[in-house]
Amino acid sequence: MSRGTQAVVLVFLGGAVLRASLTDLYLRYVKQGLRPFLIAAGLLLVITALVALVQELRHLNRPEDPPDGDGHGHARSGPVVGWMLLLPALALLFVVPPALGADTAARAGSALTDDRDIAYPPLPPGDPAELTLLDYGFRAVYDDGRTLQGRRLQLTGFLAPGPDGEPMLARIMLSCCAADGIPVKIGLRGDVPHETANTWVRSTGRWIPHTAKDPVNDADVPYFQVETWEKIPAPAEPYE
Amino acid sequence: MIRLNTTDSAAPTLPEPQISTVPVAEPEAPDRERMVGSTEVLCFLLILVGVLHRQIASLVTDPRLQTWLTVFVSVMVQAVPFLVFGVVLSAVIAVFVPRSFWARALPRHPALAVPVAGMAGVVLPGCECGSVPIAGSLIRRGVTPAAALAFLLAAPAINPIVLTATAIAFPRNPEMVAARGGASLLVAMLVGWLWLRVGRADWIRLPHRAHLDGLPRMTAFWTACRHDVIHAGGFLVVGAMAAATINVVVPQQFLHDLAARPVVSVLALAALAVLLSICSEADAFVAASLSQFSLTARLAFLVVGPMVDLKLVSMQAGIFGRRFAVRFAPATFALAVLVAATFGTVIW
Numbered sequence: 001m002s003r004g005t006q007a008v009v010l011v012f013l014g015g016a017v018l019r020a021s022l023t024d025l026y027l028r029y030v031k032q033g034l035r036p037f038l039i040a041a042g043l044l045l046v047i048t049a050l051v052a053l054v055q056e057l058r059h060l061n062r063p064e065d066p067p068d069g070d071g072h073g074h075a076r077s078g079p080v081v082g083w084m085l086l087l088p089a090l091a092l093l094f095v096v097p098p099a100l101g102a103d104t105a106a107r108a109g110s111a112l113t114d115d116r117d118i119a120y121p122p123l124p125p126g127d128p129a130e131l132t133l134l135d136y137g138f139r140a141v142y143d144d145g146r147t148l149q150g151r152r153l154q155l156t157g158f159l160a161p162g163p164d165g166e167p168m169l170a171r172i173m174l175s176c177c178a179a180d181g182i183p184v185k186i187g188l189r190g191d192v193p194h195e196t197a198n199t200w201v202r203s204t205g206r207w208i209p210h211t212a213k214d215p216v217n218d219a220d221v222p223y224f225q226v227e228t229w230e231k232i233p234a235p236a237e238p239y240e
Numbered sequence: 241m242i243r244l245n246t247t248d249s250a251a252p253t254l255p256e257p258q259i260s261t262v263p264v265a266e267p268e269a270p271d272r273e274r275m276v277g278s279t280e281v282l283c284f285l286l287i288l289v290g291v292l293h294r295q296i297a298s299l300v301t302d303p304r305l306q307t308w309l310t311v312f313v314s315v316m317v318q319a320v321p322f323l324v325f326g327v328v329l330s331a332v333i334a335v336f337v338p339r340s341f342w343a344r345a346l347p348r349h350p351a352l353a354v355p356v357a358g359m360a361g362v363v364l365p366g367c368e369c370g371s372v373p374i375a376g377s378l379i380r381r382g383v384t385p386a387a388a389l390a391f392l393l394a395a396p397a398i399n400p401i402v403l404t405a406t407a408i409a410f411p412r413n414p415e416m417v418a419a420r421g422g423a424s425l426l427v428a429m430l431v432g433w434l435w436l437r438v439g440r441a442d443w444i445r446l447p448h449r450a451h452l453d454g455l456p457r458m459t460a461f462w463t464a465c466r467h468d469v470i471h472a473g474g475f476l477v478v479g480a481m482a483a484a485t486i487n488v489v490v491p492q493q494f495l496h497d498l499a500a501r502p503v504v505s506v507l508a509l510a511a512l513a514v515l516l517s518i519c520s521e522a523d524a525f526v527a528a529s530l531s532q533f534s535l536t537a538r539l540a541f542l543v544v545g546p547m548v549d550l551k552l553v554s555m556q557a558g559i560f561g562r563r564f565a566v567r568f569a570p571a572t573f574a575l576a577v578l579v580a581a582t583f584g585t586v587i588w
Contacts, residue, residue, distance in 0.1 A: 005278040006470050008286075013473070017320055029314030037321035044324050048469065051462040079447065081474030081558060086285070088316040088477060094293035095300055097310040103303040109492050113531045175409075176522025178314035179487055182529050216492050217532065 001082050007052040013085050014045025016092035024236040025092075028099040030177045032237070099238035102197035105160035105170040105183040109217025112137045112184065120147050128152035128204045132240050133171045133184040140207055140222035148207035155186065155224060156202045156232070159195055163215050167192060169203065169224065174239040184240065187212055187223040195231065203229035304488060312484035315551075318519055319369045319476055326370020327472065330377035331464035335457055342383045350384045354432035357387035358425055361395030368396035368520055368546050369476055369555070373468045376446055376559045385444060390432035393572065396520040396546035397424035406542065409524035413535060415587055416542075420524075423543045423583045427576045434571060445561030447471055475558035479551020483517035486550070490515070499532040506584075509537040510577045513545035514553075520546035536584025543580040548573045 001009075020026040021038035030038075091097065111134065120143045123129040129151055131139075136155055139147050157171040162185070169188055172181040189208060193201050205226040212221045289296065300306055346353040364371065375392035379385050396402065398421045410416040452460035490512075498508040509530065518526055523545045527538040548569050557565035 001278045001470070003466075005282050006466060008279075008282055010466065010469065012286075013320075017317065020317065026317060029310070029317045034318070034321065037325075038317065041321040041324040044328065044465075045320075045469065048462055048465045051459075052466050055459070055463075079471050079474060079558070081478065082470035084474045084477035085470065088313055088480070090289055091309060091313050092317075094289060095297045095309065097300070097306055097313055100307060100310055101303075103307045107488075107492065109496070111529060113529070175525030176519055177318035179311050179318070179483065179516070180518055180522050180526045182526075217496050 001080065003052050004056045006082060007049040007056065009082060009085050009089070010045050010049035010052070012089040012093070014042045014049060016089040017045065018042035020092055025096060027237050027239075028097070028178070031174055031239075098198075099234070100172045100178050100181045101158055102160035102170070104172060104181055105158075105168070105185060107216070108181070108183050110137075110185040110214045110219035110221055111173055111182045112141055112221070113217065113219045123147055123151055123153075128154040130154045130156075133157050133169065133186055134173060134240055136186065136207075136224070137184055137220070137222050141211055141220040145207045145209060151206070152204060152227075153206060153224075154202065154204050156200070156235070157184075157186070158234075158238075159193060159197055159199045159201055160185070161197055162187065167194060167197075168221070169201065171240045172238070181239070185214060185219075185221050187221050188226055189223055190226040191229065192226060193229045193231075200232045200234050201229050202232050308484050308488045311487045312480055315480040315483055315517070315519075316477065318522075319480070319551075322370045322519070323373075323473055323476060324469065326373050327465055327468040329364075329370070330373040330468060331461050333374065333377045333381060334464045335452060335461045337381070339382050342378070342381055346383065346387055350386050350436055351433065353384055353387040354390045354436070355429050357383070358390040358394040358428040358432065361391050361393075361398050361425075361428070362400070364395040364399055368549070368552050369472070371395045372552065372555045372559050373472045376468075377464075379444065380446060385439065385441065386432040386435040389435055389568070390428045392428075393431055393547045394425055394428035397421070397428075397543070402520050402524070402546070405521055406524040409528040416535065416539065419539050419583050419587055420542045423539065423576075423579045424546070427543060427547065427572070427579045430575050430579070431568075431572050434575070443561065443564045443567060445563070447559065471558055472555050475555040476551055479517055479549070479554035482550040482554070483515070486515040486517075495530070496532055499530075499534075499537075502534065502536075505533050505537040506540045506577065506581055509533055509541040510544045510573070510580070513541045514549050514573065516545075517549035517551045518545060534584075535588050536581060539584045540577055540580040544573060544576045547576055 017038055020029070021035050021042060026035065026038060120139050123131070131153055133155060136148070136153065139145060155169055157169040159167045160170040160183075162168040167188060169186040170183050172178075172183050174181050187210075188203075189210070190205060193199070193203070195201070203224070203226045205224055205228075208223050208225045210223040212223070213219070214221050300309055346356055364374070371392050374395075375388045378388040378391065403417050403421055406420055407414060407417045452464055455463065495508070495512070499505050513523070516526070523542060527541045530538060530541070553565055553569045556568065560568070
């Protein structure tokens with residue numbers, strides 16, 4: 001791998017990282033807080049590549065210049081493994097894999113496994129009250145729905161087929177990157193939206209006192225009585 | 241007026257003769273002999289991808305394959321800032337910090353240098369991808385390998401960001417933070433001392449890096465950066481692919497069944513830490529979610545993860561050589577499991 005090739009590979013990697021972090025694409029893979037670091041890292045990669053290109057051009061113009069090595073001829077070449085860096089760069093530029101969705105929700109156990117021993121504050125004002133799936137889950141399962149009773153609620157997530165084939169409402173939680181994504185799953189009753197998996201849905205409805213167990217990890221799966229629902233485009237921040 | 245304008249607009253083309261006086265870059269003789277160099281291969285590849293990218297994207301329609309690709313890309317995206325940060329720091333060590341500094345900063349006796357270097361890991365706020373090139377750079381600059389290795393193991397586990405994340409992930413078990421920090425530091429020191437007793441210098445083969453000493457400082461700095469990103473980054477990609485594969489193929493039901501057995505569960509979570517290769521800043525949250533496992537098993541997950549995992553072993557093999565990695569990783573794994581199990585039995 002010559003110095004020029006290394007420079008081009010680094011431009012691709014840095015450019016792919018910059019493109020993903022200057023748009024909202026990076027939110028499919030990592031948390032929002034990483035953005036400034038991604039931009040800085042992308043810039044540094046591009047600068048490293050540009051410096052290498054300038055060195056290479058100077059070297060081509062004045063071959064008598066001492067190369068930056070020890071004169072054995074392999075000084076400017078790099079390891080073959082460097083080629084691998086093209087894979088994530090090209091995947092980010094040309095394939096742009098989607099955010100985690102129904103496949104992860106079907107394979108991984110739901111996050112509602114641990115009773116959080118806290119006092120649940122009253123719901124936010126508004127009719128319907130907007131809740132994250134995780135917040136709904138905790139209030140429904142570990143607080144017996146006390147704060148949910150008598151309110152119209154709005155939940156947003158994507159559809160994922162449950163163990164019985166019926167659609168569930170799900171959302172993936174990230175703590176760092178998609179490798180540690182854990183789904184939150186909510187069972188649906190009432191006007192269940194029968195759409196294809198990974199369709200994003202904003203649903204309005206009420207809490208019902210019914211829970212099931214996730215067969216994958218015995219986590220609790222609360223249910224939600226859907227009154228109305230609408231399809232929405234996938235949000236820029238797909239994770240909770 | 242019009243005529244004047246046209247002559248004006250033609251003016252910028254006037255220096256044309258000057259351009260032609262610049263010597264045209266001629267390819268070097270040895271390059272010409274090898275007709276197909278890496279640059280040609282690269283051009284061919286990129287043109288191919290550019291032309292066929294729609295077809296390539298449409299190949300990836302299987303949901304499982306898409307999940308694999310998403311996990312792979314996100315492990316890389318997550319790691320790139322830490323990799324670049326570590327590489328820049330290691331280039332600073334290589335270029336701007338004089339060799340004499342390390343002789344003054346670390347105790348002369350290697351056995352004392354090990355704990356000092358281990359505790360110095362507190363100041364490096366990053367995850368494990370960055371610390372591998374830094375440790376390589378330290379060894380190059382004359383730091384005794386035992387101390388550099390203690391630093392390599394301790395830094396990703398005991399720095400303030402990772403310990404804070406652990407505290408947030410285990411709100412009802414604050415002792416987990418102390419257990420993780422203490423056990424990790426102890427393992428790092430034990431491995432360092434073990435290296436002093438049985439380690440052999442010829443196991444470590446640092447990759448050839450262009451000699452930086454004769455170069456102007458900034459040139460040397462950027463050369464070191466480029467070299468390390470290509471090298472460590474390439475191995476990081478291999479590790480990320482392995483981690484994504486494990487993430488997609490290991491059935492969670494299987495883990496659930498393992499959790500019921502105490503001894504097996506500790507080994508299982510230690511092995512899972514190796515296979516999943518989660519960044520040390522995130523692994524506490526994953527450990528917290530594995531709530532069917534005992535706290536001891538989860539401590540083993542947290543101690544082993546930043547020290548031995550697929551991407552780390554891949555990077556260590558790349559930076560220090562294969563002969564080193566096949567000895568270092570199993571020894572570290574065994575000590576980490578042992579120390580974590582002991583800490584866990586004493587505390588819980």
